[in-house]
Amino acid sequence: xxxxxxxxxxxxxxxxxLFRYALLQMRDAELADDAVxxxxxxxxxxxxxxxxxAGLRTWLIGILKHKIADHWRRSTNDVPxxxxxxxxxxxxxxxEDAFFMSNGxxxxxxxxxxxxxxxxxxxxFWAVYEVCQNNLPPxxxxxxxxxxxxxxxxxxxxxxxxxxxxxxWVVMHRARLRLRECLEIRWFHSQKQEK
Amino acid sequence: xxxxxxxxxLVSQGLDKPLNWRERLEIRLHISMCSSCRNFQLQTQFMRKxxxxxxxxxxxxxxxxx
Numbered sequence: 001x002x003x004x005x006x007x008x009x010x011x012x013x014x015x016x017x018l019f020r021y022a023l024l025q026m027r028d029a030e031l032a033d034d035a036v037x038x039x040x041x042x043x044x045x046x047x048x049x050x051x052x053x054a055g056l057r058t059w060l061i062g063i064l065k066h067k068i069a070d071h072w073r074r075s076t077n078d079v080p081x082x083x084x085x086x087x088x089x090x091x092x093x094x095x096e097d098a099f100f101m102s103n104g105x106x107x108x109x110x111x112x113x114x115x116x117x118x119x120x121x122x123x124x125f126w127a128v129y130e131v132c133q134n135n136l137p138p139x140x141x142x143x144x145x146x147x148x149x150x151x152x153x154x155x156x157x158x159x160x161x162x163x164x165x166x167x168x169w170v171v172m173h174r175a176r177l178r179l180r181e182c183l184e185i186r187w188f189h190s191q192k193q194e195k
Numbered sequence: 196x197x198x199x200x201x202x203x204x205l206v207s208q209g210l211d212k213p214l215n216w217r218e219r220l221e222i223r224l225h226i227s228m229c230s231s232c233r234n235f236q237l238q239t240q241f242m243r244k245x246x247x248x249x250x251x252x253x254x255x256x257x258x259x260x261x
Contacts, residue, residue, distance in 0.1 A: 020250055023253060154211045176242060
């Protein structure tokens with residue numbers, strides 16, 4: 001018998017990323033954990049089919065997506081929180097123009113935030129953060145969360161979503177512009193006024 | 196000279212891939228004169244930290260199992 005090329009340890013290293021990925025879509029730790037367990041088990045059993053052509057993580061996420069899809073198929077009552085592969089025709093061109101003038105200068109530039117990390121200790125900040133993140137158009141939010149919450153690399157996200165590299169940079173730039181503006185208006189400016 | 200629009204795009208890219216020395220220099224020169232873009236750079240770094248923490252909070256809220 002040949003030795004399994006994927007050791008338990010190697011698979012386990014990917015567990016946190018897989019878990020966050022599943023959690024984002026399933027919004028339930030138990031379901032997410034089950035899906036990850038099944039994924040690692042399948043990966044272990046079919047490690048021969050992993051040719052190393054794509055990255056290991058990409059391959060694992062591919063399996064995980066199937067597990068999550070299986071779950072939604074089984075449970076007819078639940079509606080998936082988001083199908084990460086669904087692509088919607090979103091405003092793509094108008095968006096960035098709102099932030100800049102035609103000569104490329106800021107329309108109204110980012111102002112200074114004083115000691116922003118102090119906000120981490122405040123419960124209210126996280127509510128505002130969540131609102132701002134959810135205010136991103138769905139596709140943009142997915143790309144942003146895969147990068148910043150789940151921790152995938154840019155090329156993994158492009159492959160996962162079927163996005164060109166050029167589009168990825170555009171989407172992330174816009175996501176950051178929007179999120180920044182929302183946090184400034186809803187948190188950092190309103191904080192200033194209270195003082 | 197690159198505009199604020201282009202510099203902020205580069206700053207954003209710099210969070211997701213290594214930039215070459217020329218791009219890094221362009222950013223440095225630009226932000227030494229432009230407080231808006233300097234703020235943008237600081238705030239994108241802040242947002243990265245916030246997003247990571249939000250992810251951790253999310254795991255805890257749902258009951259961390261793994």
